[in-house]
Amino acid sequence: MVKINDNFLKLPGGYLFPEISRRVKAFSAENPPKPLIRLGIGDVTQPLCPAVIDAMHKATDEMSNKETFRGYMDDSSGYEFLRNTISEHDYKARSVNIGPDEIFVSDGAKSDCGNIGDIFSVDNVVAVCDPVYPVYVDTNAMAGRAGTVGADGIWSNLIYLPCTEANGFFPALPKKVPDIIYICSPNNPTGATATKEQLKVWVDYANAHGAIILFDSAYESFITDSSLPHSIYEVPGAETCAIEFRSFSKTAGFTGTRCAYTVIPSALVRGGVQLKSLWIRRQNTKYNGAPYVIQRAAEAVYSPEGQKQTKATIAYYLNNAKVILDGFSKAGITAYGGVNAPYIWAKTPGGIPSWGFFDLLLKKACVVTTPGAGFGPAGEGYIRVTAFGDAEATKDAVKRIIEVL
Amino acid sequence: MVKINDNFLKLPGGYLFPEISRRVKAFSAENPPKPLIRLGIGDVTQPLCPAVIDAMHKATDEMSNKETFRGYMDDSSGYEFLRNTISEHDYKARSVNIGPDEIFVSDGAKSDCGNIGDIFSVDNVVAVCDPVYPVYVDTNAMAGRAGTVGADGIWSNLIYLPCTEANGFFPALPKKVPDIIYICSPNNPTGATATKEQLKVWVDYANAHGAIILFDSAYESFITDSSLPHSIYEVPGAETCAIEFRSFSKTAGFTGTRCAYTVIPSALVRGGVQLKSLWIRRQNTKYNGAPYVIQRAAEAVYSPEGQKQTKATIAYYLNNAKVILDGFSKAGITAYGGVNAPYIWAKTPGGIPSWGFFDLLLKKACVVTTPGAGFGPAGEGYIRVTAFGDAEATKDAVKRIIEVL
Numbered sequence: 026m027v028k029i030n031d032n033f034l035k036l037p038g039g040y041l042f043p044e045i046s047r048r049v050k051a052f053s054a055e056n057p058p059k060p061l062i063r064l065g066i067g068d069v070t071q072p073l074c075p076a077v078i079d080a081m082h083k084a085t086d087e088m089s090n091k092e093t094f095r096g097y098m099d100d101s102s103g104y105e106f107l108r109n110t111i112s113e114h115d116y117k118a119r120s121v122n123i124g125p126d127e128i129f130v131s132d133g134a135k136s137d138c139g140n141i142g143d144i145f146s147v148d149n150v151v152a153v154c155d156p157v158y159p160v161y162v163d164t165n166a167m168a169g170r171a172g173t174v175g176a177d178g179i180w181s182n183l184i185y186l187p188c189t190e191a192n193g194f195f196p197a198l199p200k201k202v203p204d205i206i207y208i209c210s211p212n213n214p215t216g217a218t219a220t221k222e223q224l225k226v227w228v229d230y231a232n233a234h235g236a237i238i239l240f241d242s243a244y245e246s247f248i249t250d251s252s253l254p255h256s257i258y259e260v261p262g263a264e265t266c267a268i269e270f271r272s273f274s275k276t277a278g279f280t281g282t283r284c285a286y287t288v289i290p291s292a293l294v295r296g297g298v299q300l301k302s303l304w305i306r307r308q309n310t311k312y313n314g315a316p317y318v319i320q321r322a323a324e325a326v327y328s329p330e331g332q333k334q335t336k337a338t339i340a341y342y343l344n345n346a347k348v349i350l351d352g353f354s355k356a357g358i359t360a361y362g363g364v365n366a367p368y369i370w371a372k373t374p375g376g377i378p379s380w381g382f383f384d385l386l387l388k389k390a391c392v393v394t395t396p397g398a399g400f401g402p403a404g405e406g407y408i409r410v411t412a413f414g415d416a417e418a419t420k421d422a423v424k425r426i427i428e429v430l
Numbered sequence: 431m432v433k434i435n436d437n438f439l440k441l442p443g444g445y446l447f448p449e450i451s452r453r454v455k456a457f458s459a460e461n462p463p464k465p466l467i468r469l470g471i472g473d474v475t476q477p478l479c480p481a482v483i484d485a486m487h488k489a490t491d492e493m494s495n496k497e498t499f500r501g502y503m504d505d506s507s508g509y510e511f512l513r514n515t516i517s518e519h520d521y522k523a524r525s526v527n528i529g530p531d532e533i534f535v536s537d538g539a540k541s542d543c544g545n546i547g548d549i550f551s552v553d554n555v556v557a558v559c560d561p562v563y564p565v566y567v568d569t570n571a572m573a574g575r576a577g578t579v580g581a582d583g584i585w586s587n588l589i590y591l592p593c594t595e596a597n598g599f600f601p602a603l604p605k606k607v608p609d610i611i612y613i614c615s616p617n618n619p620t621g622a623t624a625t626k627e628q629l630k631v632w633v634d635y636a637n638a639h640g641a642i643i644l645f646d647s648a649y650e651s652f653i654t655d656s657s658l659p660h661s662i663y664e665v666p667g668a669e670t671c672a673i674e675f676r677s678f679s680k681t682a683g684f685t686g687t688r689c690a691y692t693v694i695p696s697a698l699v700r701g702g703v704q705l706k707s708l709w710i711r712r713q714n715t716k717y718n719g720a721p722y723v724i725q726r727a728a729e730a731v732y733s734p735e736g737q738k739q740t741k742a743t744i745a746y747y748l749n750n751a752k753v754i755l756d757g758f759s760k761a762g763i764t765a766y767g768g769v770n771a772p773y774i775w776a777k778t779p780g781g782i783p784s785w786g787f788f789d790l791l792l793k794k795a796c797v798v799t800t801p802g803a804g805f806g807p808a809g810e811g812y813i814r815v816t817a818f819g820d821a822e823a824t825k826d827a828v829k830r831i832i833e834v835l
Contacts, residue, residue, distance in 0.1 A: 026640035027554055027609040027610055027641055027642045028550065028551035028609065028700075029700055029701045030548065030549050033549065034703070036711065043504075043505065043714065046504060068501040070499075070501070071496065071499070072495055072499040073494055073499070078491070078494040081723065082487060085486040085490065086483070088477060088478045088486075090477055091477050091820075094686075096473040096683075096686045097473045097685045099448075132717075132720075133717070135716065135718050139715060143435065143572060144434060145433065146433035146436065147435075148433055159715075160715060160716070164715055164716055167712070167716075204431065235431035235432060236431070236432055278499075280501040281493070281499075281500035281501045281502060281503070281721065281722045282493065282722070282723070283721045295431070295432050295433075296436075298434055300434070303434060303435070306438055307438075307572065309448065310544060310569055311540065311541060311545060311572075312537075312538070312540065313538045313540050313685075315537075316687050316724055317686045317687070318687070318723070318724075319721055
């Protein structure tokens, strides 16, 4: 008799966004008084930029011709044209020495953040920030690293690193030493962005203990403060303790186009083994790489036109963030983030629970947000609002919220 | 100190195709007397058909427009337009009752065959055919289900099901009962294709023991004998014991375009849980779905033009298979497959080891094949030749092989 992976059964309820989707669908069925404005799930709304579209058309035409057709890649890690471009633009241009052989292209940071667990033993102790992107927790729970979950949503074997108003939403070192540490900056959901000095504390700590930092910088393109690091490898010593995840989803609107990459430096060795060699083996055995046309689309993000066009869209979203922050300020709501990040982390008024405030905004303002409690116990008392909406719709949403409050 | 997954260190050498690639590169560097002809890795050579190209252009244009742009899918299982189309054409048209809610779209059958292991306990006993597609073995070895590997390539905890000339390359039931059974038909690498009666034996056996069959039918579009099943669900009872993997890679030349799907019937329940619910949870947590443009490309395969065009390409490849089979016959080499499958499984002459015959054909005929031993111990004494080459090149390769022998 086949045995299922019982760890799956420990996962409480649905994944956060399907649960939101369920509530929104149920409310929509009740004929809401106004059209819904969605500032919940972190999905982009602006189309792919012309440079990317042109590259996709060109690559599609190549696939129609026997001479230029592309089948399997030699290995699943991505075409050299893309890995070289990423190395030059995202690293060497910032004086970070990450080569193309340390860059591994994929279909998404979510896939990579989940699949990276394959190369680590189930016995490692994992630390996550609280609040946290649910994927870090759920994937470890599935693998058996999280233990069991209590009614309070706390997993028995995880180390939680509270990120609160008091510590500026950046975690302090824990008492118990973890083996694997997830850090996301600019942060999802709080919008807080770590300084080099803040990251240095964790890099030194990880190196001292042989731990690994899994650094998610999917939102680095939203950083406006030039003193803040875009990559953890801007911090000396990170190359011997950190794996970095990047994505084109938010940088260039690829949420439905799917391309990302993971960086594992050659110097990152544990148990006498280069971790990148394990990842290459994992990917070559369980993955066949991102589509050729999509990798050409990603390459086009780095062209002069692509850079200009994608940066204009990011400025558009950051202006939404400003509109939201200003609106919350007028409504007397304390809010964080939104300056170097596309997320605004807003305190619920009068200590309303976050799912309650979510329901209130949904039903009274017809605005969809994300309840902070969905990101972990310390997310209670907050909602996450995203800047990825349409500019006019965002302005309307803010007006409605001010009216309701 | 972080601990790596030691199971990775048990894997011997490289994955088969990178090893072939290494030998071919080394030989190429020696200035071979003739241009190489590649009949090794099972990669297609013909371009995407016009119907698919048109659909990709159209979908790309949709991504350039705010009104028609697509971001995240509601869930990662694929767009309804594609799941409905697959259900209608690949199942209902063959009187098999598989609905869109039992079909899960992905980036590749290799990914799905590997990732499906996540939903099963590490404690299950796995049976694989011998010879076998290496992904089934390596992914289980990584997960810790295979035990340790001997110098003979045999893993201590796997059940091997020999597929030999004597049993027509279809496995007999084993003495020890497995929990998970991999069956691939049309078979990679032997080209053998199972009858309904042959599959029925395994379906009844799996249902009797609560085992699961992982059925890989990536090559079903090459079946020419109308009495042979394209899906395991053509066999009564399979819906309570089998998961099926399908791919557009060989059906429509998507090896560099990446789209596939997995079928998990609603009736497939173990431990009181629908297995599809575990897969949905796995995919929604660790995957964000195939790109929109790629799913539109896959949909176009089923249009009247797409069907006509892709079937013409399959006929082209099957003609190559005939050329290879005829050539081997002239050269006095016994060969199997190639009639309902794109693979020819040829016995090495005079009992030469398969890597030796691979090297001989590489160095004397400048033809790349795949050594049978790379697919498992019972593959020794065979090579796999693929029909995916260019027609002229395939004819040349056959001529060269005849000359060398």
